[in-house]
């Protein structure tokens with residue numbers, strides 16, 4: 001699981017790939033921001049799940065930069 005930062009609203013969110021039995025070749029799959037709904041194609045072998053961080057998690061992330 002990784003933290004991505006939305007290029008549109010600049011908020012951090014969690015993103016992780018589905019672990020499914022699928023052919024392991026890279027695709028460009030849309031990574032959708034849970035805050036503003038903006039999507040950016042990012043390389044993935046399956047597809048992306050995204051989840052908004054809580055206010056506290058956002059603070060922690062921003063203070064760790």
Ligand SMILES: [Zn+2]
Pocket residue numbers: 006007008009010011033034035036037038
């Ligand atoms: Zn966004």
